[in-house]
Amino acid sequence: MGDVTMRIWRGDQNGGQFVDYTVPEVEGEVVLDVVHRIQAGPAPDLACRWNCKAGKCGSCSAEINGKPRLMCMTRMDQLPTEEPIVLAPMRTFPIIRDLVTDVSFNYVMARQLPPLKPRDPEPDGTYRMQQVDVERGQEFRKCIECFLCQDVCHVIRDHEENKPHYAGPRFFIRYMELESHPLDTNDRRELLRQRMGIGLCNITKCCTEVCPEGIKITDNAIIPLKERVVDGAYDPIAWLGRKILRRTKRSAREVAADAPAAYAPTSEDLGERRAVPETAGRA
Amino acid sequence: MSTTIDLAGGETLELHDFDVVVIGAGGAGLRAAVEAKQRGLRTALVCKSLLGKAHTVMAEGGAAAAMGNVWPEDNWQVHFRDTMRGGKMLNNWRMAQLHAQESPDRIYELERWGALFDRTKDGRILQRDFGGHRYARLAHVGDRTGLELIRTLQQRAVALGLEVFMECKVLRLLKDSTGQVSAAVGYWRPTGGFVAFTAKAFVLATGGVGKAWKYTSNSWESTGDGHAMALWAGADMIDMECVQFHPTGMVWPLSVRGILVTEGVRGDGGVLRNSEGRRFMFDYIPAMFAAETADTEAEADRWYDDHINNRRPPELLPRDEVARSINAEVKAGRGSPHGGVFLDIASRRSADYIRRRLPSMYHQFKELAGVDITQEPMEVGPTCHYIMGGVRVDADTAATTVPGLFAAGEVAGGMHGSNRLGGNSLSDLLVFGRRAGMAAADFAEGRVGQPGFDEAEARQVVADALAPFSREDGENPYEVHHALQETMQSLVGIIRTESELRQALDELATLEERASHVAVRGGRAYNPGWNLATDLPSMLAVSQLVTRGAIERRESRGGHTRDDYPKADPELGKVNMVQRLDERGQWVLTPEPLPQMPPELAALFDEGASTSANGAATDGKAGAATAGDGRDGQPREGQQSTQTTEEGR
Ligand SMILES: Cc1cc2nc3c(=O)[nH]c(=O)nc-3n(C[C@H](O)[C@H](O)[C@H](O)COP(=O)(O)OP(=O)(O)OC[C@H]3O[C@@H](n4cnc5c(N)ncnc54)[C@H](O)[C@@H]3O)c2cc1C
Ligand SMILES: Cc1cc2nc3c(=O)[nH]c(=O)nc-3n(C[C@H](O)[C@H](O)[C@H](O)COP(=O)(O)OP(=O)(O)OC[C@H]3O[C@@H](n4cnc5c(N)ncnc54)[C@H](O)[C@@H]3O)c2cc1C
Ligand code: SF4
Ligand code: SF4
Ligand code: FES
Numbered sequence: 001m002g003d004v005t006m007r008i009w010r011g012d013q014n015g016g017q018f019v020d021y022t023v024p025e026v027e028g029e030v031v032l033d034v035v036h037r038i039q040a041g042p043a044p045d046l047a048c049r050w051n052c053k054a055g056k057c058g059s060c061s062a063e064i065n066g067k068p069r070l071m072c073m074t075r076m077d078q079l080p081t082e083e084p085i086v087l088a089p090m091r092t093f094p095i096i097r098d099l100v101t102d103v104s105f106n107y108v109m110a111r112q113l114p115p116l117k118p119r120d121p122e123p124d125g126t127y128r129m130q131q132v133d134v135e136r137g138q139e140f141r142k143c144i145e146c147f148l149c150q151d152v153c154h155v156i157r158d159h160e161e162n163k164p165h166y167a168g169p170r171f172f173i174r175y176m177e178l179e180s181h182p183l184d185t186n187d188r189r190e191l192l193r194q195r196m197g198i199g200l201c202n203i204t205k206c207c208t209e210v211c212p213e214g215i216k217i218t219d220n221a222i223i224p225l226k227e228r229v230v231d232g233a234y235d236p237i238a239w240l241g242r243k244i245l246r247r248t249k250r251s252a253r254e255v256a257a258d259a260p261a262a263y264a265p266t267s268e269d270l271g272e273r274r275a276v277p278e279t280a281g282r283a
Numbered sequence: 284m285s286t287t288i289d290l291a292g293g294e295t296l297e298l299h300d301f302d303v304v305v306i307g308a309g310g311a312g313l314r315a316a317v318e319a320k321q322r323g324l325r326t327a328l329v330c331k332s333l334l335g336k337a338h339t340v341m342a343e344g345g346a347a348a349a350m351g352n353v354w355p356e357d358n359w360q361v362h363f364r365d366t367m368r369g370g371k372m373l374n375n376w377r378m379a380q381l382h383a384q385e386s387p388d389r390i391y392e393l394e395r396w397g398a399l400f401d402r403t404k405d406g407r408i409l410q411r412d413f414g415g416h417r418y419a420r421l422a423h424v425g426d427r428t429g430l431e432l433i434r435t436l437q438q439r440a441v442a443l444g445l446e447v448f449m450e451c452k453v454l455r456l457l458k459d460s461t462g463q464v465s466a467a468v469g470y471w472r473p474t475g476g477f478v479a480f481t482a483k484a485f486v487l488a489t490g491g492v493g494k495a496w497k498y499t500s501n502s503w504e505s506t507g508d509g510h511a512m513a514l515w516a517g518a519d520m521i522d523m524e525c526v527q528f529h530p531t532g533m534v535w536p537l538s539v540r541g542i543l544v545t546e547g548v549r550g551d552g553g554v555l556r557n558s559e560g561r562r563f564m565f566d567y568i569p570a571m572f573a574a575e576t577a578d579t580e581a582e583a584d585r586w587y588d589d590h591i592n593n594r595r596p597p598e599l600l601p602r603d604e605v606a607r608s609i610n611a612e613v614k615a616g617r618g619s620p621h622g623g624v625f626l627d628i629a630s631r632r633s634a635d636y637i638r639r640r641l642p643s644m645y646h647q648f649k650e651l652a653g654v655d656i657t658q659e660p661m662e663v664g665p666t667c668h669y670i671m672g673g674v675r676v677d678a679d680t681a682a683t684t685v686p687g688l689f690a691a692g693e694v695a696g697g698m699h700g701s702n703r704l705g706g707n708s709l710s711d712l713l714v715f716g717r718r719a720g721m722a723a724a725d726f727a728e729g730r731v732g733q734p735g736f737d738e739a740e741a742r743q744v745v746a747d748a749l750a751p752f753s754r755e756d757g758e759n760p761y762e763v764h765h766a767l768q769e770t771m772q773s774l775v776g777i778i779r780t781e782s783e784l785r786q787a788l789d790e791l792a793t794l795e796e797r798a799s800h801v802a803v804r805g806g807r808a809y810n811p812g813w814n815l816a817t818d819l820p821s822m823l824a825v826s827q828l829v830t831r832g833a834i835e836r837r838e839s840r841g842g843h844t845r846d847d848y849p850k851a852d853p854e855l856g857k858v859n860m861v862q863r864l865d866e867r868g869q870w871v872l873t874p875e876p877l878p879q880m881p882p883e884l885a886a887l888f889d890e891g892a893s894t895s896a897n898g899a900a901t902d903g904k905a906g907a908a909t910a911g912d913g914r915d916g917q918p919r920e921g922q923q924s925t926q927t928t929e930e931g932r
Contacts, residue, residue, distance in 0.1 A: 012808065026536075026537060027536060028535065028536020028537060028538055028539075028652060028653060029536065029537055029538050030538040030651065032538075033537055033538045039761065039811055039812065040759070040761040040762075040765075044759055044760070044761060044803065044804055044805070044810075044811070044812030045803070045804050045805025045806070045810045045811065045812050045813070046811065047808075047809035047810065047811060048811070049332070049333070050503065051332055051336045051337075051338070051340075051502045051503060051504060052336075052338070052340065052341050052502045053502070053503075053538075053542075054341060054539075054542055054651075055650075056340050056341050056427075056429075056430065057335075057336040057340050057341070057502070058335075058336065059332065059333065059336050072538075073650065073651070075538075075650075075651070075653060077653065096473045096808065096809050097473075097806075097808045097809040098809070100473070100809050102473070103333070107334065107447075107449075110438075110441055111441055111444075115397070115438060115439075115441075115442035116396065116397040116438075118395050118397075121395075125391070126391055126394075126407070126408075127394055127395075127406075128405070128406030128407065129399075129402055129406050130402060130406050131401065131402040131409075134399040134400075134401070134402060137399045138399050138424065138425075141399060141424070141430075141431060141434060142427065142430075143434075144340070144430065145335055145336075178397075181397065181399070183394075183395075183397075264444075
């Protein structure tokens with residue numbers, strides 16, 4: 001086998017450039033393996049995030065030849081090697097270094113959602129749910145939080161100013177998951193409309209296309225959610241037109257400063273309203 | 284409260300104060316932090332990767348809990364007995380008891396917090412079969428149970444407003460003048476800036492140690508940091524020699540080295556072959572299992588359809604037997620091109636059958652390896668999977684032997700004895716994570732005075748961590764890591780012998796020397812080379828602990844197999860190998876008696892007299908076959924699922 005050239009973005013918030021690394025091709029590798037070989041050799045300080053190397057943790061997101069993908073699930077033999085393979089960090093988030101971005105925006109948005117408020121259990125302290133009823137939520141709970149859908153979504157990819165008011169596809173499915181949860185009793189409609197910015201989504205389906213878990217984000221979450229909040233005031237095109245494009249990425253702290261306060265759960269939300277029988281099972 | 288301290292040379296240290304600090308955000312750490320936070324204590328959760336990415340997400344099979352949803356006959360006593368037998372009675376009985384009693388509540392609690400488990404027909408939580416468990420007992424969500432567990436706890440933590448310090452790696456624990464643990468020092472991976480936490484109580488939940496071996500199913504975080512930090516803080520460690528190797532991990536291609544291949548492949552007809560195409564397992568049937576193992580291929584092949592009149596294929600011998608045989612074939616030069624053996628199902632079952640019975644294996648090989656397992660054999664070899672040994676803890680409180688320090692999850696020892704049953708880890712995380720959180724909260728509330736912070740000591744930790752930057756031409760830390768992995772893989776792997784273990788100790792001494800001279804290039808912000816340089820001391824300490832324990836345990840028991848002592852020694856079955864560093868930093872190892880089981884629990888082991896509790900070569904799987912005859916003998920409802928479940932182990 002021959003050599004392969006990886007053109008990897010190196011730098012931080014202050015700028016950077018693509019650097020070429022040429023390494024021998026090794027049979028059966030994924031992109032992350034090649035990055036590891038570069039780290040073990042010419043560039044021990046090349047920053048990249050990864051944990052499981054099995055497509056399960058959602059850490060190793062990057063843009064490979066311009067496409068948002070998991071580095072550990074992208075096989076080298078599926079990429080053309082005549083040209084350098086271009087490896088860049090996710091564009092939507094501020095860069096920490098090299099391929100690593102600051103994804104704390106997502107953790108800020110996670111805090112906006114009121115948690116599950118379960119209904120009362122059966123007399124024995126446990127719940128009954130049918131398989132068909134849990135399956136809907138289970139689809140969304142497959143999410144590995146790789147944030148590739150957030151990365152590809154133009155509403156925040158190209159419009160920094162939308163971030164404080166736009167939860168993004170990952171949290172639209174989280175919302176839908178809670179909505180369809182057989183035990184939930186919380187009402188989050190106001191939140192969806194006012195704070196999550198679902199009106200800005202114009203159903204391009206890019207998020208669904210990049211989801212490594214194959215979650216039907218648009219069809220199964222966004223479209224049904226939109227149907228619940230039909231509101232002309234949220235015409236995305238008109239709204240975007242009024243905004244000035246900001247080029248620099250804002251830190252989570254800045255975003256958080258503009259975003260509505262994180263949802264403060266009530267003691268009721270947290271299930272403290274009733275003492276749950278300690279021995280619910282049949283120990 | 285947060286302040287900044289100026290250290291020498293323009294270096295600063297960010298200092299935070301809490302009541303309880305939990306180190307590690309896997310299942311155990313999250314559960315502990317949630318507990319302390321619910322109690323109203325100022326609690327911080329610190330983890331070295333992003334929240335929600337811990338190794339626990341990889342667990343597939345499920346969480347064992349005797350809820351009795353599928354088999355009403357199940358109860359905590361049966362689960363307790365299975366666990367003790369699987370661990371070859373080396374378990375801390377009290378931990379095994381608490382675990383068996385409390386896991387159902389912990390599972391139901393997850394459900395109240397939003398987890399969506401698979402259901403039975405009447406709407407309860409479905410439970411599946413797993414090796415070593417007498418009844419179908421694993422609560423699960425398809426083959427992504429670990430993800431469900433992590434996400435549920437993460438979302439609970441967010442709902443509680445828990446403070447999380449992500450990508451923040453802790454290097455050392457410090458004690459104050461009272462001898463209690465009072466601070467932890469580490470650094471932010473994104474910036475390389477140093478940070479310290481003072482707290483009244485600390486919980487270690489840092490997971491496993493697999494990254495010291497070349498082939499492992501573990502994630503990069505499993506470098507044994509918590510084991511090492513506890514050791515350095517003066518804590519007792521027990522039974523560190525007990526490491527579980529799974530016989531079939533992938534070895535090729537590189538990209539998937541170590542990833543698990545489910546036992547279901549063999550259960551469904553897959554066979555192991557060497558480079559000569561021979562089904563070599565027939566050459567390795569131990570006398571102990573001869574009566575129940577087929578000795579011709581014809582009989583073995585008939586077993587799949589007729590369990591009653593035929594004996595089991597030798598490919599389905601206990602895990603340590605299979606792993607030992609693979610090892611011997613490779614050593615004899617009959618291995619596959621990349622140092623494993625062949626696992627072949629393609630030539631034995633139709634493509635349709637394989638895709639239907641083993642969908643996740645099919646996809647795993649197809650997507651990651653470009654191998655179509657319906658067409659070609661897989662290459663497999665043993666992979667380092669789990670450490671049963673760990674920090675010695677009190678069963679009820681998870682307290683270590685150092686005041687102010689608690690430990691839960693894979694980092695703690697005792698619960699699983701010398702061999703863990705699949706599914707018992709996830710429930711262990713929940714049961715003892717909660718207990719650690721409660722006990723740490725109690726301890727924090729009762730602790731008198733403000734925890735001290737020794738700036739000089741902190742400065743030393745910082746200086747040590749930064750040293751690799753100032754070495755001009757030291758070695759690349761990756762080279763030392765690779766050398767360590769080679770040593771541990773070849774000398775302290777699945778089959779051990781005294782001469783090789785002693786050689787390993789010598790090599791570890793050399794590696795320690797090399798590790799103290801590594802050099803790191805580049806800046807501090809998110810520098811993986813530097814991160815690895817700071818992992819090396821942990822991995823080396825853990826490697827020492829495993830090797831020293833392995834030398835002293837002159838017997839074979841569960842995950843610990845000695846070629847030179849192939850049998851279990853009943854006397855050694857009564858002791859924990861306890862290790863610690865004394866005041867002068869010398870290694871101390873003493874065998875200490877196991878806690879004594881009360882008579883009413885001991886009686887549970889009398890009924891099934893055939894239990895070969897300290898039978899050397901039995902592992903949980905074989906134990907179960909004896910115990911629950913119906914399982915392997917007669918297919919029944921629920922058994923269908925067995926094959927897809929084992930990969931999580
Ligand atoms: C990748 C990464 C790198 C970090 N590196 C550093 C560092 O180098 N130095 C440092 O001091 N801190 C670092 N942090 C931690 C984070 O910046 C601290 O939480 C922050 O300093 C807290 O400051 P604050 O209390 O003023 O809240 P703000 O920064 O004002 O936070 C505002 C909002 O953002 C939320 N928020 C911020 N960070 C997180 C988070 N990590 N998880 C969940 N919600 C969050 C807060 O809950 C709050 O709602 C890092 C965090 C991440 C995820
Ligand atoms: C492929 C696979 C499948 C498995 N399947 C199952 C199964 O089906 N059922 C089952 O019961 N068990 C299973 N196991 C075992 C089980 O997953 C693990 O034992 C368990 O998840 C360990 O959890 P933990 O909470 O102890 O630690 P981990 O989940 O390993 O988390 C460790 C945490 O500690 C943090 N940490 C580590 N060092 C530091 C440091 N220095 N500073 C700060 N933070 C640090 C990490 O960031 C991480 O957050 C499986 C294991 C593997 C490898
Ligand atoms: S469908 Fe909506 S959420 Fe998804 S990428 Fe397009 S605009 Fe974004
Ligand atoms: S929905 Fe899919 S793409 Fe988005 S974060 Fe989850 S797994 Fe990733
Ligand atoms: S490393 Fe976990 S998804 Fe790629």
